[in-house]
Amino acid sequence: MSLDTQQALTELTDVELSALDAHWRAANYLTVGQIYLMANPLLTEPLRPEHVKPRLLGHWGTSPGLNLVHTHLNRVVKARGLDALCIWGPGHGGPAVLANSWLEGSYTETYPDVTRDAAGMARLFRQFSFPGGVPSHVAPETPGSVHEGGELGYSLSHAYGAAFDNPGLLVACVIGDGEAETGPLAASWHSNKFLDPVHDGAVLPVLHLNGYKIANPTVLSRLPEAELDDLLRGYGHEPIHVTGDEPAAVHRAMAQAMDTAVDRIAAFQRAAREDGATERPRWPVIVLRTPKGWTGPAEVDGVPVEGTWRAHQVPLAAVRDNPEHLRQLERWLRSYRPEELFDEHGAPRANVLACVPEGTRRLGSTPHANGGLLLRELPLPPLERYAVAVDKPGATLHEPTRVLGDMLQDVMVATADRRDFRLVGPDETASNRLQAVYAASGKAWQAAVLDVDEYLDPHGRVMEILSEHTCQGWLEGYLLTGRHGLFSCYEAFVHIVDSMVNQHIKWLRTTRRLSWRAPVASLNYLLTSHVWRQDHNGFSHQDPGFVDHVLNKSPEVVRVYLPPDANTLLSVADHVLRSRDYVNVVVAGKQPCFDWLSMEEAGVHCARGAGIWQWAGTEDGTRDPDVVLACAGDVPTQEVLAAAQLLRRHLPELVVRVVNVVDIARLLPDDEHPHGMSDFEYDGLFTADKPVVFAYHGYPWLIHRLAYRRTGHPNLHVRGYKEIGTTTTPFDMVVRNDLDRYRLVMDVIDRVPGLAVRAAAVRQHMEDTRHRHHVWIREHGTDLPEVADWTWNG
DSSP states (O other): OOOOTTTTTTSSOHHHHHHHHHHHHHHHHHHHHHHHBSSOTTOOSOOOGGGBOSSOOOOOTTHHHHHHHHHHHHHHHHHHTOEEEEEEOSTTOHHHHHHHHHHHTHHHHHSTTSOSSHHHHHHHHHHBTSTTSBOSSOOTTSTTOOSOTTOTTOHHHHHHHHHTTOTTEEEEEEEETTGGGSHHHHHHGGGGGSOOTTTSOEEEEEEEEOSBSSSSBOHHHHSOHHHHHHHHHHTTEEEEEEEOSOHHHHHHHHHHHHHHHHHHHHHHHHHHHHSOOOSOOOEEEEEEEOOTTTTSOSEETTEEOTTSGGGSSOSOOOTTTOHHHHHHHHHHHHTTOHHHHBOTTSOBOTTTTTTOOOGGGSTTTOGGGSGGGTOOOOOOOOGGGTOOOOSSTTSOEEOHHHHHHHHHHHHHHHTTTTOOEEEEESSOTTTTTOGGGGGTOOEEOOSOOOTTOOSEETTOOEEEOSOHHHHHHHHHHHHHTTOEEEEEEEGGGGGGGHHHHHHHHHHHHHHTTOTTSOOOBOEEEEEESOGGGOTTTOGGGOOOTHHHHHHTSOTTTEEEEOOOSHHHHHHHHHHHHHOBSOEEEEEOOOSOEEOOSOHHHHHHHHHHSEEEOGGGSOOOSSSOOSEEEEEESHHHHHHHHHHHHHHHHHOTTSOEEEEEESBGGGGSBTTTOTTOBOHHHHHHHHOSSSOEEEEESSOTHHHHHHHTTSTTGGGEEEEOOOSOOOSOOHHHHHHHTTOSHHHHHHHHHHHSTTHHHHTHHHHHHHHHHHHHHHHHHHHHSSOOHHHHTOOOOO
């Protein structure tokens, strides 16, 4: 359906049109004021250079369109009594959303010093993009927001995440035509194939085509309308067009478009919920075409601005120094007729607020944008129900993630009625051994189903799409609106969301400093199919660097865990699923792994984060250790224990301490990370002067970076992944990267004083075994029998 401005001319009364236009003009005025002014907010005197900020920052180009959408969402929400949330995707549209929040009163309720009068308006203007103020984009400080403006490409997946399991919520999503060119956004259009009209809310995309990015035209704005419609219909949407630059006509068309879209959404939901309809709806999308920088200066210095890329940021850049620019700015501001919009005290007039809903239905006050207010404790079952029996270390093997899958199945069962837990991942749930969850909930799916398909469920809460970006966006939107979840992913490919997790970490760090933001459930990653067991897929699937990336970020937000066996994984999973306001990265294997600790021991060890495994070393309390063998990760742990066993056999007089690290941040000093150790603790664990041979899951330099300030750092030698990989045998992966047990024994001999001569024969035997390994795998295609059949017998 195409609604041009002529078809809808009679839909609004003159009174309604006047009120909508007044609200829109007020929002535009406040937007321009934030970009430019630091005094004289109501223009009660002629504008002078000193009224203008010395440094002009902000983005005008997208703001008039955002204000139009906000105005018309207000109208439809108030008229129909809707619960709504809006995701503001386009770049730095912050002043527009702040303007609307101030108009509706949400901003003043959140920040009482920014009153809804002339003094408060002056504060609103001055603080914008000003030292000690607020950012130029929609940010955590903005009431009603769950999306960082400028997170290019993530808005639509965030919107769907917010809508899942929120059956009464309408999530509008304004998509900029610049961000519409990104890969994450292009993939997220397919989210409608996962939206359950029975249990989920609805997403109303508003594709805002204002024609330009920073300096170039946008692709979608230059497509012929028929071609754009074909694209959107191919994605599963039915477009409704609103096009124009004459305010009254656009208001009428936009009102008609909103009513049409909301009517269709209600009809689809009613058919599914009351009539049992199962056909996937063709959900509406509004295509809004308005000029970039609409209602701003048409020309500046003789060149066109409105409707061009020049309107993207600050159209008049030399206002303090150029008298003509100052005159243009004043004419621009007065064109909105502020005296009609604000009373003599600076408060919005009644006509301006006629379309604004009340209470929590205001877009700046919805609790769905402050999800911690809605969050409930996750009903986690007792871990003992899933714990594997460990009578002695290393006697049995289990697949850790398969054990975790049994626990997650029961979490799915426990949340079946309340529907506030989802498992997301890129087509890897079964591959990652978590398929037990399918017994409790199938895979969300609204497209065609064939006889050969398994576990597809229109009401499922397991989310699988081969787009890590979309998985991340869904889960972020879900968590930020008050629910719980887990993201399971191959370790090598989680890097695809590096920039997205950056933004989420920044968001959480900022919200921790905002008293009005209630804590939300943590973003939890389970990274498996990891580097050391991607021997079959090869080099392209071998990359453990996500941990390095995350540990570069805000220490009060990030946590990284490397549980070495099934019971420690259960303990860590229980902890992270209960936590709030963190990004937790858990790296665990899916292949059979030795069971080292009982459930009770695992709980104590994980709470400690790092500790001595007394049973694995040869300390008897009468001598200090000669060497410390440290490990972090399941495969490094096995190699360290195998090395300890070799040392016990070949060098029985050597006093060996074995230290396992689960919480990698424990290696940091306590003044750099909340989980860090004091120097006293660190030296007690690793010693201040003994050689430490550390087998680490990832890139070895990370351990050096974390521990470089420690007294014993000169004695620290780290083995890890050195970016050497291929398709080979499991043990050959560790040999190629010098992480294997034989290399670790050689490292001990090389670093313990006096062993180089005394243990030369042992060292030679270790080196010979490595050579024999290379010959063996090339002949047999399998690992050496003493490796493949190795067991712990300490």
